[in-house]
Amino acid sequence: MIIENQAMVTKAVEQAMSRVEDPRSREILLALVRHLHGFVREVRLTEREFGDAVRLIAAMGQKTTASHNEVMLMAGSLGVSPLVCLLNNGNQGQTETQANMLGPFWRDDQPMAASGSSLVRSPTPGEGLCVAVSLVDTSGNPVAGAEIDVWHSSPEGLYENQDAKQAEMNLRGRFVSDQSGRFTFTSVKPAGYPIPVDGPVGNLVRATRRHNFRPAHLHFMVFKPGFKTLISQVYSPDDPNIDSDVQFGVTRALIGNYVRHDKPTDEFGFAAPWYSLDQHFVLEAGEARRPIAPIHGKVEASDLSLRRSIP
Ligand SMILES: [Fe+2]
Incomplete structure (x- = not known):
């Protein structure tokens, strides 16, 4: 097709995309062209702005390493990851869901841990936390024998793979639910943490005049054949940024019912205050x-300093 005018460009590209054999890929590519060309027309993208956009997308790739994924971070910063999550869970977006984003820090080799054990593997100062988890199916029956990965940041807001002071796999573990669908663990109460802002995502966060923090949370992944793998995060209601997550991840269903205790406990060896959390997860039938894993390595120590705060 010889292009005669701007409208014909879209027609020519749509014609090319309609040749894609796989129906789902064809559907996605045709919609992509329709929306992308529509976007360019709506904002009357200038040549200079187009150049800026190309450099920005290239910079996201250049910033991505074994320990950091700038593209994933941008997807969260634009609300795309939470949207994909909410559309694909809770009866295809019709009902409330406990599903949440995987985030960039899950490791697929987390060590097995016995119910009742502590996630603290090296000295990690902070307030004590005792968590009891129960798993049921949609009929309310307990789900036994599920594997549950748990991981979270330290009270300083760093995951072990970001922090030379923490032992390998500190604040991480993989549990198995018992016959009543339960398991428990102790740990330290996590803190919120800043996302890296030394790349394109930082420019976006600064432009929107937002802070760059995620509110404190625990990550969970519940895996058992026969059930849709539940990836979740449970947020701390007392975090000052609970309603302004830079990654738009906090949903009403995932604000944890933390209880604060103001007397020390011998049972867990916690000083006051310490916290307990009863967390109930409902598993939907589906594919396990x-x-x-989004990362495969540790962050270089020299990488960390300038990434963490908005000047
Ligand atoms: Fe996280």
Whole structure:
């Protein structure tokens, strides 16, 4: 097709995309062209702005390493990851769901841990936390024998793979639910943490005049054949940024019912204050599939300093 005018460009590209054999890929590509060209027309994108956009997308790839995924971070910063999550869970977006984003820090080799054990593997100062988890199916029956990965940041807001002071796999573990669908663990109460802002995502966060923090949370992944793998995060209601997550991840269903205790406890060896959390997860029938881990290595110590705060 010889292009005669701007409208014909879209027609020519749509014609090319309609040749894609796989129906789902064809549907996605045709919609992509329709929306992308529509976007360019709506904002009357200038040549200079187009150049800026190309450099920005290239910079996201250049910033991505084994320990950091700038593209994933941008997807969260634009609300795309939470949207994909909410559309694909809770009866295809019709009902409330406990599903949440995987985030960038899950490791697929977390060590097995016995129910009742502590996630603290090296000295990690902080307020004590005792968590009891129960799993049921949609009929309310307990789900026994599920594997549950738990991981979270330290009270300083760092995951072990970001922090030379923490032992390998500190604040991480993989549990198995018992016959009543339960397991418990102790740990330290996590803090919120800043997302890296030394790349394109930082420019966006600054432009929107937002802070760059995620509110404190615990990550969970519940895996058992026969059930849709539940990837979740449970947020701390007392975090000052609970309603302004830079990654738009906090949903009403996932604000944890933390209880604060103001007397020390001998049972867990916690000083006051310490916290307990009863967390109940409902598993939907479906495909059990662990995702591909988003990171495969540790952050270089020299990488960390300038990434963490908005000047
Ligand atoms: Fe996280």
